[in-house]
Amino acid sequence: MAVPIRTAVAALCAGLAATLCTTAPARAGQDTPSPEHAWSVSGPERTAAAHEPLARISLDDSTGALSLSVSRGGRTVIEPSPVGIVTQQADLSKDLHFLHRRDRLVEERYRTKSGKRLYRQVRMNETRLSFATAAGAQLDLVVRASADGVAYRYVLPTGGYGDVLGETSAFNLPPDASTWLGTYRADNEGQFSQYTAATAPTGEYSDQALFATDGGYTLLAESDLTGAYSGARLAHDQGTGTYRIKLADEAVHTDGRLATPWRAMVTGDLATVTRSTFTDDLAPASQVRDPSWIRPGTVLWTWLAGGREAGQSLTAQKAYVDYAAERGWPYEAVDAGWYFKSDAWDTTDPNWQTDSWMPQLVDYARAKGVGIVVWIHQRDLDTPEERAQWLPTLERWGVKGVKIDFMNSEAQSMLQWYDAILKDTAAHHLMIDFHGSTIPKGIQRTWPQVMTLEGVGGEEKRTNTAAHLTTLPFTRNVIGSMDFTPGAFQRVGLRPNSDAAEVGLTVAYESGLQMFAGTPESYDARPLARAFLDQVPAAWDDTRLLAGAPGQEAVLARRSGDRWFLGGVYSGAAHTAEVPLTVGSGRWLVETIRDGADGLVQDRQVLRGGDKFDVEVVANGGFAGLVCRWHPGVTTCYR
Structure with missing residues (x-):
């Protein structure tokens, strides 16, 4: 029998409080349990294993609760964080026991019509961990790891659990992690500001939050969001490094089996995060058979x-x-x-x-x-x-x-x-x-x-x-x-x-x-x-970050055919910016537009790939540039 929404929400609050504040006794019928079971999932590129993210999923045998952490090269990306989902008929955030594991390699190639890179290659390791409660309710936790990210989603393979009342999903960050957050708005137009993970004011934030830890940068994101579920935002209490998933609906209606959106963590150095197409790579393939009419x-x-x-x-x-x-x-x-x-x-x-x-x-x-x-x-x-x-x-x-x-x-x-x-x-x-x-x-x-x-x-x-x-x-x-x-x-x-x-x-x-x-x-x-x-x-055929520090500078190079376009933006006082020309070997003609005393000024110079060039930047200024291969007789990149 369906549970009334108000009653169900009250039960959810009580259940979440119990999950976080109490320890359940060991389940009857078990052999002497170990403190926890743990499984690891890493990206598929073995040659770069030290630089790839490693996800660790743990099942606490005393509470039956799941957690997930992410590291890179042994350094913290995401600290152990709660994982779970609660429905009207089953609380799948605790009292779980392990059933089985299945692994597969996800390899795909696809083309897009727009974006930072039109041709995409995907390689991810996927692990599906199946769990059940004593009453037989089943939860599959699907985890994917690639060279530039980790993601997980919940799958309810049998259905019949009623509406989803919420997730216990959260992300635990070191309290002193540098953090860039956009205040949540229904139109997603909040302004981004910098804090530490713990000092950000109590409130709700866009789920596209960026953190810097000793394991590199991590951008929280979501993928494969459809009308089968509800959009997410982050809820935070000042003084902690925890950012909880909060859904837009108090109850998400389901007709049976459910696969939730991916909770994604795009991670790596700043250049890797900026260039990543991880959230697109997680999404379903194109539903448009003939995209020839789509022209950016x-x-x-x-x-x-x-x-x-x-x-x-x-x-x-x-x-x-x-x-x-x-x-x-x-x-x-x-x-x-x-x-x-x-x-x-x-x-x-x-x-x-x-x-x-x-x-x-x-x-x-x-x-x-x-x-x-x-x-x-x-x-x-x-x-x-x-x-x-x-x-x-x-x-x-x-x-x-x-x-x-x-x-x-x-x-x-x-x-x-x-x-x-x-x-x-x-x-x-x-x-x-x-x-x-x-x-x-x-x-x-x-x-x-x-x-x-x-x-x-x-x-x-x-x-x-x-x-x-x-x-x-x-x-x-x-x-x-x-x-x-x-x-x-x-x-x-x-x-x-x-x-x-x-x-x-x-x-x-x-x-x-x-x-x-x-x-x-x-x-x-x-x-x-x-x-x-x-x-x-x-x-664009390719995108590269040439220089960057969130909130201070961002210089991107984007390639179209045989030319690179440059865009640089800065905040703060006037200064001389130094920009590395990391667009390839050989000699290049670089034409830049900067602010001059009486308006815009254009500069031209010939550089070798890997050289650095200076740009005079006014307060809160920037520049644009066009770069092409140079050989005798080439005087401009403009066509």
Whole structure:
């Protein structure tokens, strides 16, 4: 018989308190037990074993509770941390006994349409440990380890346990571990700040938290989140190094068997974490059979350029299309206002589509080689009927993508909406930019039409700090495309960085649709920036961290074909930055854009791979660069 939710939640609280505060007696019928059983899982690359993470899973024989720790080369990454899940019918966080173990090697190759690296190779060791309670309730703990991370998930193989009431999952860090946390918000736009693990204020934080221990850096993350479960955040009490998993729902409905999302720990040195595709590697394979229509690219975004008024004007939008075509930028995005009359159109009116000038704009843009992306509120795609009205219409008009806004939830019901919109947009060949949204969590591998997601305190914010901007490449942007919308040169005084840093953000931040947020006038006033933006792609063959320290500096190199693009951002006082050119051997032409006394300045020099070069950085400044092979006669990397 189902347990009422209020009663079940009360039972969960009592059960968790008992699990944490008492010790259960040894179970009857056992031989003299050992203090614990333990199993280890490491990455598959034996030649690099000392540098790979090692997960250790332990079963306490006195309580029947599981814990998991992670180390690298014998050094601490994650201290022993509780593992378990509680349902209406079974508490699978204690009183467990071991059944059996199964191991396998996971090897996969796949290509993506966007991201820090288009071609991916996956090698992971997987261990499945099966446990049961005395009453016969079964829990499988599946652990994977690769060269750049460890992850685990819970599998309830038999079902029949009722709703999930919570997890006892947590991550124990050394109290003095350096910590970068983003305050949790429903739209995932919290600003990142630095603490130690113990001194972070009591509260809730985004699950994309970065820690530095003697075993290296570790980014907590999640993968394969769908409407079968609930989104996670971290709950913390000041004074401890423990960060607990808290679900968005008090009860997660299940229809039977369940595999939860992966609790992932991306780990290694800072370069390894930054370059990692671990959360994508954990996710299911692509559900789009023919992705040929999915094309990343740079976008002229008109919201910060012209606001709602621009969205209501066909004349203004044609002018933006003209500018994008002149610059060779493949897309123009029309934001809020284009389909509003008072609040929203009456889509029950069979003639509602004929009121829009959007088909005329799409035809106009198509003739100039520019694709149109349109903004739409989530409430207008909330039901199957609304999606059946909107999405075929947008496809028929020739719209290339939709920017869907204001989900602002990771509750199970909203995640089920994501499941539906992902299938529907794929069927109607519409790329997606999610705003007011969840964060990637593997979604871009499974649904490659998802080109980017906001889930970040981006360019629209007026409270960002330079430290926040230099933390994002090591936190939010590690796990997937990030629609920060750089390039808003006109917002002088409303952004914390310099013009050269703003140019550098277009490379330092990866996004499958890289939305440029400036005005045509601001670009024309900065011809060096404009020329660089003309070169920037939105899909990358490789990514490398050249220099970095979260909150202080981030210099990334991204390769497209035979050219490397550089983006550097800094916080703090003006200084001379030293940058290693670790992009390969041989001789390279390096063209950089920096801040000068009277505006942007371009420098050129020829260097050998591995050399270091200096860049003069203003306070909270940065730089951008373009690098190509040099031989006599090569005078520029620009094309």
